[in-house]
Amino acid sequence: xxxxTAFLFVCFLALTACKKDQSKxxxxxxxxxxxxxxxxxxAKEAWIYGYPIFYNYKTIYANALDKKHAAYAGFNKxxxxxxxxTPADTLVITxxxxxxxxxxxxxxxxxxxxxxxxxxxxxxxxxxxxxxLYTFNYEYIGTRATGNNPGKYLIAGPDWKGETPQGIxxxxxxxxxxxxxxxxxxxxxPSDVANLKKIQAQYKIIPLHEFTKQAAPPVKKYNLPLPVxxxxxxxxxxxxxxxxxxxxxxxxxxxxxxLRARFxxxxxxxxxxxxxxxxxxxxxxxxxxxxxxxxxELESNLASLKDFGNLFGTRAELKNNYxxxxxxxxxxxxxxxxxxxxxxxxxxxxxxxxxxxNNKYILxxxxxxxxEAKYFWSITMYxxxxxxxxxxxxxxxxxxxxxxxLKFEPNGDLNIYLQSTSPGKDKESNWLPTPxxxxxxxxxxxxxxxxxxxNNVWKMPLPEIIK
Numbered sequence: 001x002x003x004x005t006a007f008l009f010v011c012f013l014a015l016t017a018c019k020k021d022q023s024k025x026x027x028x029x030x031x032x033x034x035x036x037x038x039x040x041x042x043a044k045e046a047w048i049y050g051y052p053i054f055y056n057y058k059t060i061y062a063n064a065l066d067k068k069h070a071a072y073a074g075f076n077k078x079x080x081x082x083x084x085x086t087p088a089d090t091l092v093i094t095x096x097x098x099x100x101x102x103x104x105x106x107x108x109x110x111x112x113x114x115x116x117x118x119x120x121x122x123x124x125x126x127x128x129x130x131x132x133l134y135t136f137n138y139e140y141i142g143t144r145a146t147g148n149n150p151g152k153y154l155i156a157g158p159d160w161k162g163e164t165p166q167g168i169x170x171x172x173x174x175x176x177x178x179x180x181x182x183x184x185x186x187x188x189x190p191s192d193v194a195n196l197k198k199i200q201a202q203y204k205i206i207p208l209h210e211f212t213k214q215a216a217p218p219v220k221k222y223n224l225p226l227p228v229x230x231x232x233x234x235x236x237x238x239x240x241x242x243x244x245x246x247x248x249x250x251x252x253x254x255x256x257x258x259l260r261a262r263f264x265x266x267x268x269x270x271x272x273x274x275x276x277x278x279x280x281x282x283x284x285x286x287x288x289x290x291x292x293x294x295x296x297e298l299e300s301n302l303a304s305l306k307d308f309g310n311l312f313g314t315r316a317e318l319k320n321n322y323x324x325x326x327x328x329x330x331x332x333x334x335x336x337x338x339x340x341x342x343x344x345x346x347x348x349x350x351x352x353x354x355x356x357x358n359n360k361y362i363l364x365x366x367x368x369x370x371x372e373a374k375y376f377w378s379i380t381m382y383x384x385x386x387x388x389x390x391x392x393x394x395x396x397x398x399x400x401x402x403x404x405x406l407k408f409e410p411n412g413d414l415n416i417y418l419q420s421t422s423p424g425k426d427k428e429s430n431w432l433p434t435p436x437x438x439x440x441x442x443x444x445x446x447x448x449x450x451x452x453x454x455n456n457v458w459k460m461p462l463p464e465i466i467k
Contacts, residue, residue: 363415363464367414406429420434
């Protein structure tokens with residue numbers, strides 16, 4: 001026990017020295033690392049913890065840093081899409097097809113920014129969802145949260161303590177300096193695109209110094225640059241370097257003090273470069289084993305996922321459930337908090353069999369069991385395992401109560417046909433095409449969910465095979 005205590009004390013000294021001087025040369029810590037099993041456990045925990053951060057950064061990188069990407073705008077600038085999503089849109093998995101995006105990657109390290117929104121018609125739904133680097137939905141403005149009147153909102157990082165300028169409706173504080181802003185504006189139908197564009201053009205992001213007409217503040221500098229995003233990095237020990245760069249932009253929450261201390265034992269320290277060559281081979285193998293175990297646990301939980309309802313929210317709402325946060329990022333990153341929208345769906349039919357493209361299904365809603373939505377609801381089709389939209393002959397990727405021509409039964413029931421070929425001309429109004437082969441899933445989105453939906457009293461029906 002004395003030796004173990006001495007070992008922990010050495011680790012503590014090493015960590016303290018590292019924090020005091022992060023610019024020092026990378027150190028050989030081969031004689032200070034924990035056991036292989038402990039390293040594997042820490043690496044697994046850290047990999048799951050960092051997964052949503054990494055895939056959030058995928059979108060931030062495309063939006064703010066990758067000038068060749070179709071979504072590029074630069075930091076603190078909107079990139080809006082004034083059309084419904086198609087199978088060509090693969091930046092975001094399980095992409096939303098009802099409310100085209102206005103996205104912005106925000107860096108508020110040096111100063112806050114001001115978001116300005118216009119007056120929007122009372123019967124048009126819109127929402128601005130603020131997602132911090134961890135992927136917590138920490139604030140909202142929009143139809144539900146603030147109404148459809150014009151407004152100006154100050155978006156500040158964790159260290160900003162300035163005075164609120166005149167004309168600001170509210171200050172939105174993030175615990176990270178990197179933020180992803182997901183704006184959604186309802187598109188009624190293709191003829192509505194011109195109106196949508198006019199609204200999106202009025203969404204503005206203004207640096208605070210420009211808003212107050214003052215001199216620009218000095219630019220905050222970090223020890224490590226933001227990395228080039230590479231999918232392969234998160235399948236290797238390089239994921240540590242990625243986290244060390246990204247976590248520079250995030251304050252350490254008091255609830256994570258012990259967690260971060262554990263992570264430091266395998267080299268996860270914000271702002272400090274990780275060099276795998278400074279570690280013995282058995283340490284790297286233990287980290288790689290932890291990565292594989294993390295992947296397996298994530299995939300296992302994804303396969304059994306039935307309820308999206310508790311996957312999105314604030315840190316307080318999610319109670320630091322890092323596995324759920326990773327599952328949320330993998331299943332559909334940037335999902336809304338339950339009070340804003342409820343997501344449900346399935347990869348299986350009524351008989352608990354996987355949904356397959358070579359089958360024909362019917363999804364039956366009785367009149368009393370239709371989704372209860374203050375704004376609207378929709379069902380969107382995705383292929384598996386990629387979770388992208390499905391190409392089809394009628395270019396229909398979602399269907400819902402706002403779909404033109406949707407036909408209800410004489411008694412008010414609703415039938416939706418899920419199949420790759422037409423169910424017949426008389427039923428095409430209610431047809432949501434599936435892939436021609438392979439597995440698929442569908443997601444039902446309910447905007448402005450009513451209490452029975454939020455509280456799981458209402459249940460989504462499952463498809464039945466048409467025999």
